[in-house]
Amino acid sequence: MKNWFQLIENYIDNDLSAEEKEQVLNLLSTDPKFAREYQLHLDVNKAILETEIISLRRNLREIHRNSKQDTGTTIRKLYQKRWHLAAASAAILLLIGSLMLSDQKTSQPTDIFDQYYQAETSIMIQRSNSLNVDSEVKTALTYYTNAEYEKAIEILSNNQENVISKFYLGLSYIETEDYKKAQEAFQSVLDHNDNLFLEQAEWYKALCLLKQDNISEAAKLFTEIKESNSLFKDQASDILRSIDQ
Amino acid sequence: MTKYNVEEILEGIRQNDVEILQFVYKAFYPYVKYFITSNSGDEDDAQDIFQEAIVIIFRKLKNEQLEISCTFKTYLYSVCRLLWLKQLEKRKSKNELSIDNEKYIELSDDTQVVSEQTERYRLYQDYFAKLSEDCRKVLELSLQKIPLKKIAEIMGYKSDKYAKKRKYQCKEKLIKKIKSDPKFKELM
Numbered sequence: 001m002k003n004w005f006q007l008i009e010n011y012i013d014n015d016l017s018a019e020e021k022e023q024v025l026n027l028l029s030t031d032p033k034f035a036r037e038y039q040l041h042l043d044v045n046k047a048i049l050e051t052e053i054i055s056l057r058r059n060l061r062e063i064h065r066n067s068k069q070d071t072g073t074t075i076r077k078l079y080q081k082r083w084h085l086a087a088a089s090a091a092i093l094l095l096i097g098s099l100m101l102s103d104q105k106t107s108q109p110t111d112i113f114d115q116y117y118q119a120e121t122s123i124m125i126q127r128s129n130s131l132n133v134d135s136e137v138k139t140a141l142t143y144y145t146n147a148e149y150e151k152a153i154e155i156l157s158n159n160q161e162n163v164i165s166k167f168y169l170g171l172s173y174i175e176t177e178d179y180k181k182a183q184e185a186f187q188s189v190l191d192h193n194d195n196l197f198l199e200q201a202e203w204y205k206a207l208c209l210l211k212q213d214n215i216s217e218a219a220k221l222f223t224e225i226k227e228s229n230s231l232f233k234d235q236a237s238d239i240l241r242s243i244d245q
Numbered sequence: 246m247t248k249y250n251v252e253e254i255l256e257g258i259r260q261n262d263v264e265i266l267q268f269v270y271k272a273f274y275p276y277v278k279y280f281i282t283s284n285s286g287d288e289d290d291a292q293d294i295f296q297e298a299i300v301i302i303f304r305k306l307k308n309e310q311l312e313i314s315c316t317f318k319t320y321l322y323s324v325c326r327l328l329w330l331k332q333l334e335k336r337k338s339k340n341e342l343s344i345d346n347e348k349y350i351e352l353s354d355d356t357q358v359v360s361e362q363t364e365r366y367r368l369y370q371d372y373f374a375k376l377s378e379d380c381r382k383v384l385e386l387s388l389q390k391i392p393l394k395k396i397a398e399i400m401g402y403k404s405d406k407y408a409k410k411r412k413y414q415c416k417e418k419l420i421k422k423i424k425s426d427p428k429f430k431e432l433m
Contacts, residue, residue, distance in 0.1 A: 009416060
């Protein structure tokens with residue numbers, strides 16, 4: 001006998017026997033308390049999927065925080081965002097630290113890269129037991145976190161079945177300043193077409209192109225990012241302005 | 246500061262456009278802040294009410310329920326005023342306003358409905374944000390109708406059976422936390 005929670009969740013997932021479905025329909029029409037509970041489950045699901053509103057709130061909070069800090073020009077405020085990517089699209093909590101622009105504006109591609117690129121923090125290590133990823137990959141991520149990028153690359157390049165390995169391989173290559181290989185790794189994340197890391201992979205690939213002075217391809221990709229709903233759309237738009245100067 | 250007309254502002258809110266949001270904040274937040282801090286609120290209240298009002302406007306735009314025949318400032322002020330009066334009532338403070346100098350309009354009834362939905366969903370979203378990241382991800386993926394087998398693969402779980410179990414655990418935890426918030430009873 002399933003409890004209310006199981007009945008409701010399985011009903012939403014269309015995973016009940018005909019008899020159990022009948023039971024749910026009966027409860028919905030006769031028991032207001034059950035009906036309220038069911039509505040709560042539906043509303044919570046809808047609320048989770050409201051990514052636009054979650055993002056709007058985040059932008060409003062940032063604007064408020066930045067205005068309180070009142071550090072100067074509007075453009076500098078834009079760069080002081082701290083993006084919490086995980087909520088939107090990653091299994092790993094990816095934290096990009098505050099990106100600070102120096103007072104002196106520059107439009108050299110390499111300098112732009114340095115301003116925008118900040119190493120990802122892998123916190124998968126602390127919770128890798130619950131994730132059950134391949135133990136080799138876990139070891140590689142430990143190396144990555146300890147800044148032992150060559151060792152991480154050695155393992156990750158032989159373990160490219162999953163998107164996590166590909167993504168961290170790209171990041172490790174950035175850290176070893178092999179931007180061409182990094183770009184290839186991010187491309188393979190994009191080819192994998194898994195929504196988990198698409199936005200991040202696109203962003204880092206564009207930064208790698210910029211670092212290699214391939215401005216036209218970088219600009220093309222930043223334009224795509226800018227015109228998409230990516231978390232990096234504002235930064236992409238700012239970079240495009242810097243490139244234009 | 247570039248100025249925008251009502252249509253541009255509404256489109257900017259609909260698009261979550263940071264430049265327009267910054268303009269809205271700079272141009273209108275001071276009025277909201279003055280109104281709230283002069284009527285028993287503090288700056289956090291002002292920020293909260295301002296944010297909720299923008300979210301309500303966003304929702305109404307998405308539902309195509311928004312027609313503004315006054316200035317944006319008057320409309321925004323009217324939504325904030327409504328929200329703050331409701332808040333004062335909840336706090337059982339006197340809901341007479343000492344300062345209420347700005348022009349405002351009577352809002353349609355659906356604003357109240359949207360405002361209640363916004364408040365409830367905010368509570369759900371706040372608790373969702375507090376879940377562990379694998380819980381958040383597993384719930385997001387399952388709500389995006391990604392097959393359990395694929396979820397197990399993405400999350401590095403052993404089996405689709407475990408993915409399903411994990412999804413239930415996370416949802417149960419989320420619902421439990423939501424229900425334990427004192428605001429929950431108030432909002433239902």
